[in-house]
Amino acid sequence: MLLGLGIVLGFASIGFLCWLLFLCAVYAAPLFVAAMVCTMLYDHGVLSGAHSVLAGIAAGIMMLALGQAVLASSRDPALRVSVSLLLALPAALAGFGTTLGFCGMGDMGVVPGYLFATFGALCVGGVAWTRLCVIQPA
Numbered sequence: 001m002l003l004g005l006g007i008v009l010g011f012a013s014i015g016f017l018c019w020l021l022f023l024c025a026v027y028a029a030p031l032f033v034a035a036m037v038c039t040m041l042y043d044h045g046v047l048s049g050a051h052s053v054l055a056g057i058a059a060g061i062m063m064l065a066l067g068q069a070v071l072a073s074s075r076d077p078a079l080r081v082s083v084s085l086l087l088a089l090p091a092a093l094a095g096f097g098t099t100l101g102f103c104g105m106g107d108m109g110v111v112p113g114y115l116f117a118t119f120g121a122l123c124v125g126g127v128a129w130t131r132l133c134v135i136q137p138a
Helices: 002-043 049-073 077-105 110-133
Strands: none
Touching: 002 049, 002 077, 002 110, 049 077, 077 110
16 A cells, blocks of 8 residues: 555655646746856955855846846847747756656666657747747737
């Protein structure tokens, strides 16, 4: 009984993490920018720990606001596609890493694991890109 419950809860938790990944994939680029700004400011000694975290959060918020403002105001399809792809690329990388991590939890070989992770990156990046393309200009 407990073995069956463990298997069911394991599949449910992996499903929940995948759902959370697809839900938050649009915010991968602002999170990446925030982490990089925070790390750069702290590593180079420009700001202290708390101040670099606040500056990173501000940079991530500005990245999200700028991307959504460009998508909401521009009618040029080339600009919209390029901004959407730039915002969806970190989501694809997050999908690749997450899927590769899930493959490492099982007994999958290296080549099938990387193929499956590439498929996961295409799925997560595609979902993020389509969610960003839904934003229509005003």
